[in-house]
Amino acid sequence: MTQAPVISAAHLDLTFQTNDGPVHALRDVSLDIAKGEFVSFIGPSGCGKTTFLRCIAGLEEPTGGTLTVNGMTPDQARRSRAYGYVFQAAGLYPWRTIGGNVRLPLEIMRFSKEEQAERVKRTLELVDLAGFEKKFPWQLSGGMQQRASIARALAFDADILLMDEPFGALDEIVRDHLNEELLKLWDRTGKTIGFVTHSIPEAVYLSTKIVVMSPRPGRITDVIESTLPRERPLDIRDSAEFIAIAHRVRDGLRAGHIDD
Amino acid sequence: MKALGPILAVVAAIITLWYAAAVPMNIQEVLTQAERGGAVVDPEGAMTRRDVSRFALVLRNTEHLSESWSMERARLPAPHQVVKELWVSTWDEEVNGRRGIVKSGSLSNRSLIYHGSITLGATIIGFLIGSGLGILLAVGIVHSKTMDMSVMPWAIVSQTIPIVALAPMIIVVLYSIGVEGLLPKAVISAYLSFFPVVVGMVKGLRSPDAMQTDLLRTYGASKPQALWKLRLPASVPYLFASLKIGIAASLVGAIVGELPVQRGGLGARMLGGSYYGQTEQLWAALFFAAALAAILVWLIGWIERRTLRRMGVTP
Structure with missing residues (x-):
């Protein structure tokens, strides 16, 4: 690929000043x-994977190095609405319907009324929630709520989707299902996705690129280009290729731990 | 209705205690009246009895206690006397009285409905001013560190001053600049009711967690947008909890504001009853005020339930 990268980080450092002294959340990333x-970011807690994602989103300020998103600073990218962000919890507003929640970013970005309605309908269809527009969050299961929150992140058609352990709180069956759905969605929309997880199978199943990180200080220990095909049925997880990649991820995680 | 039994038991206990307390409370006057009627009372003479304990008097004169619950101007009127006074000074006065609404076309100035409506007016206006001010202050406090540090301490200090001491000053000061009637009472009401609203709203406006505010940041939302779309809706349950305290405080404020003025209102009724030993009138006004407060708080609760249901927060 000769195209310029969408997200580019070079020697990124982030140090938090705490009462117990400085904490190196990210070093030389x-x-x-x-x-x-x-792209999946995987690693034990404290390895800086969420922090890195938040830096891309402009929610944290790196203390060193350079980071560009769509050729802009993360803050400019945030203001130009370059990405949709999905948090670990769905965080839907309980006083808004599902449709109202998906409409929230559109209202803030001042889309026209017709455009809002059209986009809400389209994105809810995209995450398989057509017909749930008038329901309130408490009427939906946890998995459906998380799908609604993905729809909310997709509604304004940003090219980048940043997801911070979006399925971490869900049970495994729902999670498998949503992983499959997410791959289809990615295939259909062609978005660039940054995905934080602490599940090895999830990372291997979803990613074209797996970034293994380790803590104290938070850094990248391995970057694995996946050799799996784009088309991935759930049973690909039993293939030798899948297991080999998972093995390499596990090795990378273990190597990071020995450093402690 | 499993709860009905315990509720009635509590009410019965209170009424029993009240009747029992009325006997020693009224014993001096009961014996004086009996002695005047020719009965032999132990010991003789009101002056002598003054130095004897009430309980001893009750025990030594058990045969003269029949009047304890039917004294006029009793020190502690019995519950049925208060209920009768409540009836007489509301329904009876308005429907059958010469000055009542049925015969004269306007509320009688001797009825609790008339005095209650005066107090209610001041309460509502004071409550609206107070809660409006409270919400505005809370919005300011949440958005400005300077306001947080400069307003909040004063708001707290304002509530440590006894309102009975402050109320006459407010009335005198406002009178000297030509403001009298309803408004000074409403100001005192507002003074008492803004505080719970400030405290509750500050808490409510700050209730959205870091994730919620981060989400709005990823949309590049402005502060007013965050206020309208997130902070205000999130604060609604907190607001209603505060409004319930606020409206009860408003009523107290309006009553206190009526004490020094004596131009009608439940406060004037209470103080009048106390001056002239009309204890039944005093107690009836007290109960009327309590019932008014209960209705107002219930009304806020009703609006709260409807609002939350309309917002979709509760089923």
Whole structure:
């Protein structure tokens, strides 16, 4: 690919000043993400994977190095609505219907009324929630709520989707299902996805690129380009290729731990 | 209705205690009246009895206690006397009285409905001013560190001053600049009711968690947008909890504001009853005020339930 990377980090550092002294959340993190890639960040808690995602989103300010999103600073990218962000909890507003929740970013970004209605309908169909527009969040299961929150992140058609352990709180069956759905969605929309997880099978199943990180200080220990095909049925997880990649991820995680 | 039994038991206990308390409370006057009627009372003479304990008097004169619950101007009127006074000064006065609404076309100035409506007016206006001010202050406090540090301490200090001491000053000061009647009472009401609203709204406006505010940041939302779309809706349950306290405080404020003025209202009724030993009138006004407060709080609760249901927060 000769295209310029969508997200480009070079020697990124982030140090939090706490009462117990400085905490190195990120040290010397360099990574390029090309358009249309599905990149997973995996590592034990405290490895800086969420922090890195928040830096891309402009929610945290790196203390060193350079980071560009769509060729802009993360803050400019945030203001130009370059990405949709999905948090660990669905975080839907209980006083808004599902449709109302998906409409929230559209209202804030001042889309026209017709455009809002059209986009709400389209994105709810995209996450298989057509017909639930008038329901309130408490009427939906946890998995459906998380799908609604993905629809909310997709509604304004940002090219980048950043997801911070979106399925971490869900049970495994729902999670498998949503993983499959997410791959289809990615395939259909061609978005660039940054995905934080602590599940090895999830990372291997979803990604074109797996970034293994380790803590104290948070850094990248391995970047694995997946050799799996784009088309991935759930049973691909039993293939030798899948197991080999999972093995390499596990090795990378273990190597990070020995450093402690 | 499993709860009905315990509820009635509590009410019965209170009424029993009240009747029992009325006997020693009224014993001096009961014996004086009996002695005047020719009965032999132990010991003789009102002056002598003054130095004897009430309970001893009750025990030594058990045969003269029949009047304890039917004294005029009793020190502690019995519950049925208060209920009768409530009836007489509301329904009876308005329907059958010469000055009542049926015969004269306007509320009688001797009825609790008339005095209650005066107090209610001041309460509602004071409550609206107070809660409006409280919401505005809370919005300011949440958005400005300077306001947080400069307003909040004063708001707290304002509530440590006894309102009975402050109320006459407010009335005198406002009178000297030509403001009298309803408004000074409403100001005192507002003074008492803004505080719970400020405290509750500050808490409510700050209730959205970091994730919720981060989400709005990813949309590049402005502060007013965050206020309208997230902070205000999230604060609604907190607001209603505060409004319930606020409206009860408003009523107290209006009553206190009526004490020094004596131009009608439940406060004037209470103080009048106390001046002239009309204890039944005093107690009836008290109960009327309590019932009014209960209705107002219930009304806020009703609006709360409807609002939350309309917002979709509750089923």
